[in-house]
Amino acid sequence: MLDLSDEPVVDAHCHAFLPLKETEAFERYLSLSMVEVPKADMVNTVLYRRVIRELSRVLGIAGKGDDIVAARNEAYRRDPEGYIRRLFEDVNLDTLLIDTGYPSEYFTGYSVRVEDFKKLVRNRIHPIFRIDNTVFRCLSEAKSFEEASEALAREIDNAVEKEGAVGLKTIVAYLTGLEIRRVSDRDAGDAYNLLVSKVKGGASAGDVVTERTREAKTALDWFVFLSAKKCAELEVPLQIHTGIGDAPLLNLRLAEPTLLYHLIGDEELKRCKFVLVHAGYPFAEEVGFLVNTYPNVYVDLSEMTAFTSIGVKDKILRLLEMAPTNKIMYGSDGYNIPELFWIAAVETKKALSEGLSTLVESYSIDQEWARQVAQQVLHDNAVRIYRLGGTGHGR
Numbered sequence: 147m148l149d150l151s152d153e154p155v156v157d158a159h160c161h162a163f164l165p166l167k168e169t170e171a172f173e174r175y176l177s178l179s180m181v182e183v184p185k186a187d188m189v190n191t192v193l194y195r196r197v198i199r200e201l202s203r204v205l206g207i208a209g210k211g212d213d214i215v216a217a218r219n220e221a222y223r224r225d226p227e228g229y230i231r232r233l234f235e236d237v238n239l240d241t242l243l244i245d246t247g248y249p250s251e252y253f254t255g256y257s258v259r260v261e262d263f264k265k266l267v268r269n270r271i272h273p274i275f276r277i278d279n280t281v282f283r284c285l286s287e288a289k290s291f292e293e294a295s296e297a298l299a300r301e302i303d304n305a306v307e308k309e310g311a312v313g314l315k316t317i318v319a320y321l322t323g324l325e326i327r328r329v330s331d332r333d334a335g336d337a338y339n340l341l342v343s344k345v346k347g348g349a350s351a352g353d354v355v356t357e358r359t360r361e362a363k364t365a366l367d368w369f370v371f372l373s374a375k376k377c378a379e380l381e382v383p384l385q386i387h388t389g390i391g392d393a394p395l396l397n398l399r400l401a402e403p404t405l406l407y408h409l410i411g412d413e414e415l416k417r418c419k420f421v422l423v424h425a426g427y428p429f430a431e432e433v434g435f436l437v438n439t440y441p442n443v444y445v446d447l448s449e450m451t452a453f454t455s456i457g458v459k460d461k462i463l464r465l466l467e468m469a470p471t472n473k474i475m476y477g478s479d480g481y482n483i484p485e486l487f488w489i490a491a492v493e494t495k496k497a498l499s500e501g502l503s504t505l506v507e508s509y510s511i512d513q514e515w516a517r518q519v520a521q522q523v524l525h526d527n528a529v530r531i532y533r534l535g536g537t538g539h540g541r
């Protein structure tokens with residue numbers, strides 16, 4: 147079996163958090179649901195069992211779920227930095243790419259400054275700029291179409307050139323879906339103006355985009371195209387949410403990766419690197435096909451790794467059916483609590499070790515190549531694709 151415990155990890159998609167903002171029961175953070183879910187449903191998952199089992203190992207304590215959680219709460223509250231370090235060192239977590247769009251004033255009423263998060267976790271950190279928040283803000287301030295497009299272009303430039311953002315991100319899958327079409331400036335302007343008139347009439351910006359009307363889709367598609375063009379110009383990847391997410395806001399049918407046909411095949415966007423985040427779970431085979439056939443399409447494993455427990459190994463193998471190994475990146479989509487960052491890496495190292503060992507044993511694929519694939523996924527691909535420089539194997 148491949149031992150990957152010492153391999154350094156780049157987490158290519160996650161979110162900053164603050165210990166003081168943790169206000170819910172621990173198991174609540176292991177659910178993707180935005181509505182009330184009975185405790186019984188949250189503690190009777192394989193993910194919960196795995197987190198408890200692995201916490202018991204790291205903390206060196208025995209007991210049932212509630213005992214382990216109580217010990218965890220005590221340790222985390224007493225010394226948050228020390229506790230985080232213990233978990234992150236357990237998986238050799240090196241670098242974090244944080245999507246600064248969550249938490250943010252718009253979604254949670256607060257944001258976390260990159261400098262503050264850096265002090266807390268002490269990892270190398272690179273921000274990812276989320277485009278949708280700028281569009282929401284412009285809409286809620288009833289800015290004109292020209293002002294909104296200028297603001298988005300300016301904020302993208304500023305994030306990449308001044309604040310060190312290494313990529314952009316869009317959650318349009320949550321809003322009007324991934325069947326993103328090229329639209330004319332004029333149609334986009336007309337559609338945007340209709341949305342603004344609704345906001346002026348008292349609707350919230352969130353409401354007018356999540357109603358998924360034709361005008362919302364036309365306007366948002368145009369802003370995604372603008373952002374993809376900026377990515378090509380600035381040579382940074384565009385992360386696109388694909389697959390599972392926070393229910394019931396997410397309509398999984400609108401988040402299917404193959405809906406991206408028009409965007410990823412657009413002639414003008416050939417130089418934009420698209421990273422399909424969350425491996426489009428559960429549509430990993432579809433993502434594998436896209437990553438195989440479009441030179442500018444990449445994939446990361448985030449969210450799938452933290453939330454699908456025993457599914458991680460199978461889905462990595464499904465991806466490997468077609469996806470070139472130099473285009474697959476590890477990620478956790480960790481947010482709110484440190485355990486999500488850590489358990490995702492625990493499960494991914496285990497899944498890569500077991501999955502790649504199967505290839506070595508059953509398909510005579512050589513051991514050296516298997517280790518190289520693990521290093522590519524855990525570290526090297528993200529360093530190359532996001533041009534992080536200076537860390538790790540340099541492959």
Ligand SMILES: [Zn+2]
Pocket residue numbers: 159160161245479
């Ligand atoms: Zn995320």
